[in-house]
Amino acid sequence: MQRRQPPIPKLWLMTDARMGDSLWQALERLPRGSGVVFRHYDVPPAARRRLFARVAAVARRRRLLLIVAGPARMGRKADGVHGDLPRRRQGIRTVAVHDRREAVAAMRAGADAVFVSPVFPTRSHPGAAALGRVRTGLLIRDMPMPVIALGGMNERRARGLRALGIYRWAGIDAWRGDQKRKAVPI
Numbered sequence: 337m338q339r340r341q342p343p344i345p346k347l348w349l350m351t352d353a354r355m356g357d358s359l360w361q362a363l364e365r366l367p368r369g370s371g372v373v374f375r376h377y378d379v380p381p382a383a384r385r386r387l388f389a390r391v392a393a394v395a396r397r398r399r400l401l402l403i404v405a406g407p408a409r410m411g412r413k414a415d416g417v418h419g420d421l422p423r424r425r426q427g428i429r430t431v432a433v434h435d436r437r438e439a440v441a442a443m444r445a446g447a448d449a450v451f452v453s454p455v456f457p458t459r460s461h462p463g464a465a466a467l468g469r470v471r472t473g474l475l476i477r478d479m480p481m482p483v484i485a486l487g488g489m490n491e492r493r494a495r496g497l498r499a500l501g502i503y504r505w506a507g508i509d510a511w512r513g514d515q516k517r518k519a520v521p522i
Contacts, residue, residue, distance in 0.1 A: 341428060344448065347504070349506065349511045354460070359391070374388055374402060374405065377406050401416075414427065418432075429445075430448060433452055448481060452467070453485075453486040453487045454466050456489065459488075476501065482504055485497055486505070489507045490510045
């Protein structure tokens, strides 16, 4: 019998090695029921596994959905995978999409949700061309799965995307301690 899949969260944290110790504050700022995509691609494998175990412990305590990105397996502590979608079902499966071709490929591969990126200019990818509202709207048209906006996102910008049918968003800097307000679901 297959385990029932949890709902796709409305709010997400994309972890990043640039976060340093602010990762722990960001995890505490997320509302219960939010999601975390554990990335930290550049961390050596053994250190990455140890860091993932610490993040998983916080996620369990705070009731956060935790999915892992990248090729290294992190054990059964993850609630799903992000990136290249495996053939076998492993919890929630998400993928980043940057254009309509990638969105169609994600649909065909059976993604449970897509992260559309970058919607706005972002510090994590300086100089990358942002999609903006119009191209984002065209990209997500008729998408049968939840769409999560990523790239320069914050609570205010997320509210502005509701007219496009986007009710979920992810960020890195939005969850760091230098933010004045705690983000809330839109």
